[in-house]
Amino acid sequence: xxxxxxxxxxxxxxxxxxxxxxxxxxxxxxxxxxxxxxxxxxxxxxxxxxxxxxxxxxxxxxxxxxxxxxxxxxxxxxxxxxxxxxxxxxxxxxxxxxxxxxxxxxxxxxxxxxxxxxxxxxxxxxxxxxxxxxxxxxxxxxxxxxxxxxxxxxxxxxxxxxxxxxxxxxxxxxxxxxxxxxxxxxxxxxxxxxxxxxxxxxxxxxxxxxxxxxxxxxxxxxxxxxxxxxxxxxxxxxxxxxxxxxxxxxxxxxxxxxxxxxxxxxxxxxxxxxxxxxxxxxxxxxxxxxxxxxxxxxxxxxxxxxxxxxxxxxxxxxxxxxxxxxxxxxxxxxxxxxxxxxxxxxxxxxxxxxxxxxxxxxxxxxxxxxxxxxxxxxxxxxxxxxxxxxxxxxxxxxxxxxxxxxxxxxxxxxxxxxxxxxxxxxxxxxxxxxxxxxxxxxxxxxxxxxxxxxxxxxxxxxxxxxxxxxxxxxxxxxxxxxxxxxxxxxx
Numbered sequence: 026x027x028x029x030x031x032x033x034x035x036x037x038x039x040x041x042x043x044x045x046x047x048x049x050x051x052x053x054x055x056x057x058x059x060x061x062x063x064x065x066x067x068x069x070x071x072x073x074x075x076x077x078x079x080x081x082x083x084x085x086x087x088x089x090x091x092x093x094x095x096x097x098x099x100x101x102x103x104x105x106x107x108x109x110x111x112x113x114x115x116x117x118x119x120x121x122x123x124x125x126x127x128x129x130x131x132x133x134x135x136x137x138x139x140x141x142x143x144x145x146x147x148x149x150x151x152x153x154x155x156x157x158x159x160x161x162x163x164x165x166x167x168x169x170x171x172x173x174x175x176x177x178x179x180x181x182x183x184x185x186x187x188x189x190x191x192x193x194x195x196x197x198x199x200x201x202x203x204x205x206x207x208x209x210x211x212x213x214x215x216x217x218x219x220x221x222x223x224x225x226x227x228x229x230x231x232x233x234x235x236x237x238x239x240x241x242x243x244x245x246x247x248x249x250x251x252x253x254x255x256x257x258x259x260x261x262x263x264x265x266x267x268x269x270x271x272x273x274x275x276x277x278x279x280x281x282x283x284x285x286x287x288x289x290x291x292x293x294x295x296x297x298x299x300x301x302x303x304x305x306x307x308x309x310x311x312x313x314x315x316x317x318x319x320x321x322x323x324x325x326x327x328x329x330x331x332x333x334x335x336x337x338x339x340x341x342x343x344x345x346x347x348x349x350x351x352x353x354x355x356x357x358x359x360x361x362x363x364x365x366x367x368x369x370x371x372x373x374x375x376x377x378x379x380x381x382x383x384x385x386x387x388x389x390x391x392x393x394x395x396x397x398x399x400x401x402x403x404x405x406x407x408x409x410x411x412x413x414x415x416x417x418x419x420x421x422x423x424x425x426x427x428x429x430x431x432x433x434x435x436x437x438x439x440x441x442x443x444x445x446x447x448x449x450x451x452x453x454x455x456x457x458x459x460x461x462x463x464x465x466x467x468x469x470x471x472x473x474x475x476x477x478x479x480x481x482x483x484x485x486x487x488x489x490x491x492x493x494x495x496x497x498x499x500x501x502x503x504x505x506x507x508x509x510x511x512x513x514x515x516x
Contacts, residue, residue, distance in 0.1 A: 065138055069114070069145035070514065072105045073136030076116030077149045077512075079103065080132050084151065084507050091122035091130065105136075114138040125353045126371035126405055126498035128153040129510065146516040151507040155496035156253075157429055160193070160488040162462045164255045165317070165436075166205060170472050171219075172481075177460070177488020182252045184214045188475075192243045193488070198252040201226050215246040218475075255464060262377040262411060262433070265499060266356045269375075273354030274347060278378060284330050285360030285376075285387070287341055290406075292368040292398060295346050301362060303340040305419070311446035317466040318413060318436055324443060330360065336390045336417030336440075338362060353498035357387075361410075364393035369403050373497040377411035386412035386434060392420040397427045397458075400489075406459075407497030409433065416455075416469060418442055423454045424481070429492055429500065430461045437463040441471045441479045455481035459489045 083090060093101040101118045114137050121131035129152040137144045160177030161167070166184045169175070173189030180195075184202035187195055197214035204212050210225035213235055217223065223236055232249045239245075269275040279285055279300050287299040307313075312324035313334070327334060349355075353372035361376045376387040389410040397404035406428040408414060413435030416424065420439070430437050442450045455469050470480035494510060496502075 062143065065141050065143040066145060069136040069138055069141075069143050070147070071136070072114045072116050072138070073134045073145050073147040075105060076103070076118050076134030076136065077132055077147060079116075080118060080120065080134075081151055081507055081509075084130060085505070088153075088505065091120050093118065093120065100135075112139065123152075124371060124403070124495070125351070126373070126407075126500070127402070127495035128155075128502070128507075129494055130507070144516070145514065147512065147514050149509060149513075150511040152494040152510050153505070153507055154493055154503045156501045156503050157460045157462070157492045157496060158488075159460055159462075160457075160486045161467060162253060162460070163464075163467055164253075165463070165465045165467075166202070167463075167467050168206060169484075170470055170477070171475060172470065172477070173484045173486070175486045177486065180250065180253060181214075182255075184212070185216075186212075187215065187217050187241065187246075188219050189241075189484075190243070191241065191246075194244050194247065195242055196247040196250040198250055200230050200232055200249045214248040215242075217241045255462075262356075262375055262409065263379065265354060265373070265375045265409070266358070266377070266379070268352065268499065269350075269354045269356030273350040273352050273356065275355075276357050276359070279359045283359075285362070286344075286357050287338060287362040288355070288357075288365070288374065290349075290363070290365030290367050290370075290395070292366050294349050294368070294370060296349060296365065297346050298344045299341040300344055301338055301341050301360070303338075305335045305337040305339040307335055307418075308446060311418075311442065311450075313418070313440040313442050313446075315436075315438075315440045317438075317468070334417075335419065336415055337392060337419035360387050360390065362390045362392065363408065364391065364395050366394075366396050366398060367404050367406065368398035371403075371405040371495075371497055373407035373409065373499055375409045381411070383434075388413040388415050388432075388435065390415050390417055391424070391426055392417045394421060394425045395428055396425055400458075402491035402495045405429075405491065405495060405497045407431070407500050410435070413437065414461075414463075415439065418446060418449050420449075420452060422452050424452070425456045425458070427458045427489075429459045429489070429497060430457070430463075432463045432465075434464055436465045436467055437461045438466075438468040439470075439480050444478065450479050451477060452481045454483045454485070456485040456487065458487045460492055461486070 099119050104112045105114045107113050117135040119133040123129050133148050135146045159180050161179045163181040167181050168186040169189045171188045175191045178193045182198045195215050199214035201211045202214050284301040284304050289297040307326045312326045314324045316322045355374045376389050378387050389408050408428050409431045414430045414432045414437040416439040
């Protein structure tokens with residue numbers, strides 16, 4: 026073989042080797058660059074996450090600090106050190122404070138590395154849960170008759186008889202109890218009288234043997250669950266009075282010869298305030314009683330400010346139109362009638378009289394629709410009564426209440442108006458979108474056997490899930506610490 030031919034082969038092989046070597050070097054470089062960039066990305070994510078965790082720590086120590094301790098608007102930049110104390114990057118925070126009454130804080134954290142263009146952005150929502158996670162919460166025995174449809178959880182610290190339809194979990198802190206509405210054996214603490222009736226539980230009942238009854242309890246029923254602390258649920262009414270007096274809206278006792286105040290909420294962010302001068306008298310032979318609130322079955326025809334009555338306004342005096350306060354806190358040291366509609370407002374209306382006298386505790390009365398414009402959490406109403414949340418004799422036939430209701434020492438319900446009260450004795454539809462917390466037995470309907478004799482024929486109880494993390498202003502919270510609701514990497 027000639028030397029020229031050998032040289033040609035050598036050049037060809039060298040060229041091929043050079044191409045292969047170049048490819049290997051390029052692949053190694055690309056692989057190294059890719060790995061390096063991925064490492065940088067993960068470091069940037071870790072730095073951004075540390076920003077979220079830092080601010081969660083800060084909120085748990087300074088719950089209403091939404092400016093990173095600076096008192097000015099962000100963004101807020103912090104250096105990030107590695108484990109040996111060298112600064113390797115920064116996280117930049119943007120904080121969106123909660124709406125009035127809400128606890129949801131949005132945090133946007135951007136993680137950056139020194140000597141790199143890589144940055145990662147994480148958004149997270151943190152919130153403190155409220156104590157409100159039930160459609161109905163009671164500290165007493167409770168009965169839900171036929172015609173009741175419930176879409177949220179129900180819990181009682183005592184027993185529950187449920188003859189309606191439940192689309193969520195029904196639970197009791199007891200395992201069995203003696204239902205006061207009839208005689209016979211003790212029954213399961215959550216039971217129904219819709220046939221086939223549950224058999225009597227054994228002497229040593231096992232909660233796991235509770236029959237499912239999916240025709241009534243669509244999502245199941247449970248007994249022997251933990252009790253709910255009603256003391257913790259109770260709002261500090263004296264504190265609400267102080268807040269309303271200093272930066273909200275406050276009105277004192279209306280007078281011995283008056284009955285309280287009426288509040289009519291308006292979509293323009295204001296409300297009309299009236300003094301209630303007289304409550305309507307009972308029609309001939311019409312009377313009312315409530316054995317759960319007053320421990321007797323006497324039918325009264327009184328129109329006292331604290332005793333039985335029609336709770337329907339006869340005469341009132343216009344006092345003025347007022348803006349809903351910025352902090353959303355309205356406190357009336359008297360009974361309150363409330364109705365109307367809000368739009369992008371969050372407020373709490375509280376009723377109490379001090380110094381507290383058990384015989385003079387106040388109530389909130391709802392006879393007309395109380396509704397939201399928005400059902401995305403932007404609208405929220407809390408009603409807290411020192412005694413009871415009451416629906417009166419002349420309430421609307423189709424009544425809707427959008428609110429979280431707390432009857433601190435009394436009950437949420439309607440008096441038993443006897444058959445001589447005419448068309449006002451029995452009403453058609455009641456819808457409550459929100460929650461009911463009733464210290465003693467809840468009820469907007471009265472039955473004899475299985476027949477409705479007073480109250481609302483159809484009761485629809487719908488839980489407002491926004492209440493868990495976006496309750497009305499100054500509502501009782503479940504803890505002092507923030508939980509993560511949402512986490513997402515947006516870049």
